[in-house]
Amino acid sequence: xxxxxxxxxxxxxxxxIEGMASEMTAAVLYGREDLRLERVETPRAxxxxxxxxxxxxxxCGTDLKVYRRGYHAMMLTPPIPFGHEMAGVVTEVGEDVxxxxxxxxxxxxxxxxxxxxxxxxRGQQNLCEDLIFNNGAYAExxxxxxxxxxxxTLLIPDGVPLEHAALTEPLACVxxxxxxxxxAPGDTMVVIGAGPIGLMFMHVAELAGMEVIAVVKRDDQVExxxxxxxxxxxxxxxxxxxxxxxxxxxxxxxxxxxxxxxATPATWEWAVDMVRKGGIVNFFxxxxxxxxxxxxxxxxxxxxITLKASFHHTPSTCRTxxxxxxxxxxxxxxxxxxxxxxxxxxxxxxxxxxxxGGSREIKTAVFPEGAPR
Ligand SMILES: [Zn+2]
Ligand SMILES: [Zn+2]
Numbered sequence: 001x002x003x004x005x006x007x008x009x010x011x012x013x014x015x016x017i018e019g020m021a022s023e024m025t026a027a028v029l030y031g032r033e034d035l036r037l038e039r040v041e042t043p044r045a046x047x048x049x050x051x052x053x054x055x056x057x058x059x060c061g062t063d064l065k066v067y068r069r070g071y072h073a074m075m076l077t078p079p080i081p082f083g084h085e086m087a088g089v090v091t092e093v094g095e096d097v098x099x100x101x102x103x104x105x106x107x108x109x110x111x112x113x114x115x116x117x118x119x120x121x122r123g124q125q126n127l128c129e130d131l132i133f134n135n136g137a138y139a140e141x142x143x144x145x146x147x148x149x150x151x152x153t154l155l156i157p158d159g160v161p162l163e164h165a166a167l168t169e170p171l172a173c174v175x176x177x178x179x180x181x182x183x184a185p186g187d188t189m190v191v192i193g194a195g196p197i198g199l200m201f202m203h204v205a206e207l208a209g210m211e212v213i214a215v216v217k218r219d220d221q222v223e224x225x226x227x228x229x230x231x232x233x234x235x236x237x238x239x240x241x242x243x244x245x246x247x248x249x250x251x252x253x254x255x256x257x258x259x260x261x262x263a264t265p266a267t268w269e270w271a272v273d274m275v276r277k278g279g280i281v282n283f284f285x286x287x288x289x290x291x292x293x294x295x296x297x298x299x300x301x302x303x304x305i306t307l308k309a310s311f312h313h314t315p316s317t318c319r320t321x322x323x324x325x326x327x328x329x330x331x332x333x334x335x336x337x338x339x340x341x342x343x344x345x346x347x348x349x350x351x352x353x354x355x356x357g358g359s360r361e362i363k364t365a366v367f368p369e370g371a372p373r
Contacts, residue, residue: 022041023041024039024041025039025040025139025342026038027081027139027342028079028082029066029079029081029082031071031078032068033068033070033349034078035082035346035349036346037342037345037346040139043141045097045143046094046095047095047146048095048145048149048150049094049097049146049149050090050092050093050094050097050100050106051091051092051142052089052090052106053089054087054137055087055089055162055163055368056161056366056367057137057138057139057365058085058137058170058336058363059338059363059366060084060169060170060363061197063084063349064352064353067082067349067353068353081135081136081139081142082136083136084110084133084134084135084169085110085166085168087105087106087108087156087162088106089103089104090103094149097149099153104155105155105165106153106155106156107154107156107165107166107168108148108149108153109134109148109152109313111134111148111152112131112132112147112150112152113125113126113128113130113151113315114129115128117130124314125314126313126314127311131312132148137366138342138366138368139368140342140368154318154319160326163332163367164333165326167325167330167336167363168318168321168325169318169321170196171200171204171324171330172314172318172322173310173311173312173317174200175313175317175324176310176313176317177259177282177284177310178201178208178259179317180282180310181257181280181282183205183256183280184209184210185208185209186209186210187210187257188211188255188257189210190213190214190215190249190255190259190271190274191205191214191215191258192260192261192262192267192271192274193215193216194217194218194224194225195261197284198214198216198261199225199228199335201284202229204324204330205229205259206228207229207329207330212230212232213230213232213233213248213249213255214230214232214234215235215236215245216233216236217237219235228334232248241270242270242274245270253276254274254275254276254277255274256280257279258272258279258281258282259282259284260282260284260285263285263287265287265291267285268283268293269294272296272299272300272305272307275303277302277304277305278303279305279306281305281307283308283309284310286309286311295307335362336365338361338363338365339364339365339367340367341366341368342366344366345366348364348366
């Protein structure tokens, strides 16, 4: 470790940064359920890049999935820096960066599209053939690649807590999922699942003026679903979930749109049975590859039903999500139910894995510098 050379006079930018922290603590994923805290080299900003001191990083269902499987198809193979939802303060500005300065509070998204490939040119930047990802949020510092700095890094207004801004990434996926349904104010929307993503869907749909019916499993999720905007709640413990849900829709016709946010074959099938003729289903939860479901082709055809799935976010939905958070319309504080230190991250994941229900945890905010306030 470098000596106590901070605070001395007239150090160059380089000396200042090297003198302050040539090493840092980071959570690194080595494989299945193998997450370790390590001392690693503090990242430096190359041309076009930023380095942030991580102010808050959030746990996420995707991280849990990666932790359980030990890899992710779209990330590098282990060992990999872990975590992807975060906000922080700029500590180093690379050459040619003009939009940000040291000390700026920013949220940097976990990816950015190329804007040149087949998919990007068709407005499907979420499917970009050269989507670059950034991971390593559970760390004291993180480097932001030039393309993310340029396209998906947003300045956080004063007064907005960093942990709230860090919700931009998952919320951007949800906003896109909602936009893709084409649902309009007054429409009835069923959301199946009350995990973090399902709850965010309920809230965003409510904010967009939809009548939300939540389908949840546990007793404690009933209240949480209402807190996040569900007008009515059906529990999966009822004898016929589909009938009970349809009974709550106007004329018992079924919902205008159904969001599936559980990722099991059964809930995918329910989703199709809960939608009205001419309605749309968005399968938002992604089951493991190789999973199949059984659907009634007659009902799909004569019911004129649209089935779709949504993946990831675009720069546009990132901005919409960010606006929902900074304007205070999205109740970000309700979504963050735990607070932890960086050294607690491996244990948090062990606990998330063991969690079998009954827990009201939505997201845990990790504060590498210690919790604010
Ligand atoms: Zn996430
Ligand atoms: Zn592209």
